[in-house]
Amino acid sequence: MELLACHKVSKHFGGLKAVDEVDLSVAEGELVGLIGPNGAGKTTLFNLITSFINVTSGTIFYEGKDITRSPSHAIAAHGMVRTFQKINVFRELTVLDNVLIGHHLHIRSNYLQSLLQSRQKHREDIQMRNESLEILEKVGLGGWEDTLAKNLPLGLQRALGIAVGLAAHPRLLLLDEPASGMNTEETRYIMKVIRDIHEGGITILMVEHDMNVVMNLCERLVVLDFGRVVSRGTPEEVQNDPNVIEVYLGKGYKHAANH
């Protein structure tokens, strides 16, 4: 079943076509990579899909529903959750509080029950806490729960960003460069985390610069350049597509290769 479908989605900033008539679809259970050189429009496309910016034209469907004009928080409530390219955590709060906030959509007890010290609320608190600790364990943050987010090493802050997203119970998770700024060991770890998340039944669409990560993880790739899709297919297909080689190496590569 198709979870996400972008139909001729465009974003123009004045004369600049940052995203230009992009068609993209992600089916349930897939792990799709979105790649392309810097400035190709990958993050802009993420921002359009999650309504952080408005499309110039085109339509975006989630589970067949038109969500083009839905506010970002409503899109998350539908089950599509994104992470951010720059590190985005609640810096002044503890790691555990970060993940507890991530559960926002699924906490039933309201403030009134909190004021009345309802038992159901206390039970839910304990359950959320345990679930949060499990998620932290899963992304490699076990034992860090009482640390302030801003005091975490950068690689772990990125992992925390993913943990917060996971707490929202997404069906489709959009990861924006999850491995950027990580060293080899951290990258290897985050790859394992992403694979685990995917095997746990969550569909993933990810932007990533690290070709090693993308080629190893993704079943299918979409390549953007100057806001347009220039290639799509399995990692092998994309790697051998002359269009892609041209995008990354420039037009002269054939000429250069002959010398």
Place this chain on the structure above:
Amino acid sequence: MKAKSIYIVSGLFLLALLFPLIARDPYYKHILNVAFLYAISVYGFNIISGLTGQLNFAHAGFIGIGAYTSAILTSTYGLPVGLAMIIAILVTGFFGLIIGFPALRTRGVYFSLTTLGFGVILFMIFENWIDLTGGPMGLTGIPSFRIPGIDINFGSKTAFYYLCLFFLVIAIYINRELFHSKLGRAMLAVHGNEDLAQSIGISIVRTKIIAFVMATMLLGLSGSLYAHYFHFISPVSFTIHETFHCLTMLVVGGMGTLAGPLIGSVIFTILPEFLRGLAQLQWIIYGVILILCIAFMPEGIVGFIKKKREKS
């Protein structure tokens, strides 16, 4: 809560209960009554500014709405004080809703500037709608709080002290439960990072508006109590100067903390009293103390203590 903090809190509460018996001088009771009135409003300030991160510069204006509503309903229309207080709280919250709706669609400093404007407008209304508010002369003869069927004179400093303490405990409890609930965590999320908050399904506008309505309702309560304590209100009590006085209490006590508003309110109610003998010098010294506090304890007294504890 850790055992140690339970002892501290119960000890302080016992002290607060016994205070009127220890301090015979009505002047001391009066000072604490004023401090508690401030504290109730600063707990409101804490919800919208400390937790949710939106600085509300119409703070004193909203206290004024509560005070004038309560005063007009009782002294002009003869409503029972208890009923007038409830209406005052609801009316202030309603103003919070209709002012918050446009104001909270803006972010950060623009919200503050919008509320600054509303604060000035409210002051102008208090001063110039003479038929309703008595203008610069204010309203006099506002009756004391009364519980039907119970013969307690809440005009007395001691009885009012307990009344105020009761509402203060409620204000603190409302703040405390926010720290442990979905709603309060959403406020902290909006404060910390709006983009991230939205990405996990938190509605920014809805959260801010709920925070603002809750905050303004506490301001309405504070204003209403103020009117029934002093029996007299006039526009000068609700100027931007008062807003900054309350902001000082919040910042020096500790923004977004549970104990900060109370600590700040008590200190900055007592301090001017101590400095009163120094005539004009008092505001200079007040200013210097304020600058020193901000320079050495930018996260307020509570934040400062927390940090010291973490280090040791």
